[in-house]
Amino acid sequence: MRSLKTLGYILGLPVLLVLVWWASTLGKPNFFVPTPGSLVETFGEVWFGERFFTDVLPSLGRLVVGVVAAIVIGVVGGVLIGSIKWLRALLEPTLEFFRAVPPPVLVPVLMLLMGITDTMKVVVIISGCVWPVLLNTIEGVRAVDPVLSDSTHTYGIDGWARVRYLVLPSASPQILAGVRQSLSLGLILMVISEMFASSSGLGFTIVQFQRSFAIPEMWSGIVVLGLLGVGMSFIFQWAERNILRWYHGQKEVENAA
Amino acid sequence: MPAKQLLGVAGILGFLVTWELIPRLGLIDARYLPPASEVIAALIVDFGLTAFWVSVGETMKAWFLGLVIAVALAVLLGFIIGSSSFLRKATNSTVEFLRPIPSVALIPLAVLLFGVKIESSLMLITYAAFWQVLIQVLYGVADVDMVANNTAKTYGLGRMARVRYVVFPTALPYLMTGVRLAATVALVLAITAELVIGSPGLGREIALAQSGGAISGMYALVLATGLIGVLINILMRFIEKKTLSWHSSVRSEVIV
Numbered sequence: 001m002r003s004l005k006t007l008g009y010i011l012g013l014p015v016l017l018v019l020v021w022w023a024s025t026l027g028k029p030n031f032f033v034p035t036p037g038s039l040v041e042t043f044g045e046v047w048f049g050e051r052f053f054t055d056v057l058p059s060l061g062r063l064v065v066g067v068v069a070a071i072v073i074g075v076v077g078g079v080l081i082g083s084i085k086w087l088r089a090l091l092e093p094t095l096e097f098f099r100a101v102p103p104p105v106l107v108p109v110l111m112l113l114m115g116i117t118d119t120m121k122v123v124v125i126i127s128g129c130v131w132p133v134l135l136n137t138i139e140g141v142r143a144v145d146p147v148l149s150d151s152t153h154t155y156g157i158d159g160w161a162r163v164r165y166l167v168l169p170s171a172s173p174q175i176l177a178g179v180r181q182s183l184s185l186g187l188i189l190m191v192i193s194e195m196f197a198s199s200s201g202l203g204f205t206i207v208q209f210q211r212s213f214a215i216p217e218m219w220s221g222i223v224v225l226g227l228l229g230v231g232m233s234f235i236f237q238w239a240e241r242n243i244l245r246w247y248h249g250q251k252e253v254e255n256a257a
Numbered sequence: 258m259p260a261k262q263l264l265g266v267a268g269i270l271g272f273l274v275t276w277e278l279i280p281r282l283g284l285i286d287a288r289y290l291p292p293a294s295e296v297i298a299a300l301i302v303d304f305g306l307t308a309f310w311v312s313v314g315e316t317m318k319a320w321f322l323g324l325v326i327a328v329a330l331a332v333l334l335g336f337i338i339g340s341s342s343f344l345r346k347a348t349n350s351t352v353e354f355l356r357p358i359p360s361v362a363l364i365p366l367a368v369l370l371f372g373v374k375i376e377s378s379l380m381l382i383t384y385a386a387f388w389q390v391l392i393q394v395l396y397g398v399a400d401v402d403m404v405a406n407n408t409a410k411t412y413g414l415g416r417m418a419r420v421r422y423v424v425f426p427t428a429l430p431y432l433m434t435g436v437r438l439a440a441t442v443a444l445v446l447a448i449t450a451e452l453v454i455g456s457p458g459l460g461r462e463i464a465l466a467q468s469g470g471a472i473s474g475m476y477a478l479v480l481a482t483g484l485i486g487v488l489i490n491i492l493m494r495f496i497e498k499k500t501l502s503w504h505s506s507v508r509s510e511v512i513v
Contacts, residue, residue: 090264108464206365225358225361
């Protein structure tokens, strides 16, 4: 009975919305809005065929490579900058400026520097996604509990062991907050780089559909992007729960006290 | 000036010198990456041009309107949904599903509906900024202290009075965080819409400068967008500090 109620809460509103959508397209067909049935049909036709390999997979590949590279660069750089005081003071204002530049303007700049290649698209994603991770890591490293930090020093834990067992764990909530921003930025940049400068990929295909007024196909593309975003957010939440299990537990204990 | 600021200035100067040297030494062709001095000169020329300020105005108009619409909608819906546990549970799955949808997915739809007008930008900005604020408002409303709320009830405060004197102050820090995040996202989306769709503003000018081969001009405009971003960050932090001057997170900063 309880699980039935939960299911009702999860599915109630979505089902209601789809019903409203279906009912509103029932009477007179709207040129801009396909019926749910035709959308599902087009979705299958358009995306589960050759296009899956020529457009979807390459896009996803670039996204994954870009985001992973950005996270690695951001965390390594962040730990370095965060632990060296003068380096932080030296770089912080410059980094703040770089973060404030809206990442999409990098697309024309990098297009100019590197031409329209796969590498350029990956570099766009990296150079947009690296800032949230980098700056959050710096913040996280800086906020390491001073008592813990002194204790590890006293016990002679230094170098890599210190990073592995003290700095990274205590910065991880911050780092993951940065990663979360990076993921959504990465998806945006992937789409923009393909819309602006490409002859293949998800972004390109969707704009192509829109330009040729293939409306149900265009909507199905929007659905694909939406599903990608939702999928990424689920994977992230799962990963976060696993990595930060100790942190959430600690918070619960602190809040209960 | 304290040593920290000096180092920061040194960092910026170091960056500019590196940028100046890379094309001068021929590491990257100066046609593709003009030296810093040229770009800054182009930016200063831009500052004297009406066309530049018109573009800035267009971008800021889209940014501001989009942000205001998004915040108004999110606050209204956030307080309504947040104050009822039934609505919170019923909308949770839908919110979690709609929130991660990248707003750029709506670009083709915006073009189809509005063409290259400002409405396209507004649609993208509002969609992206709305979720940032809504989520924070929902967290904030859920964070209301039950003791405070019950005390207010016992003293006979009505529903509206409780929203005004208990719920709103609790949610305000969350709301301001949401607005700050949304302000950044709104700028990104404003520039994106101009760049990709071609609605008027700085983004379109960048695309035009790039395709027209006005390379220094393009870099100058990129610098300008960065400066706008920095200004927005400073402005938002200032507003946050002013509106939350009573809150312990801000007060403690002053004392220490």
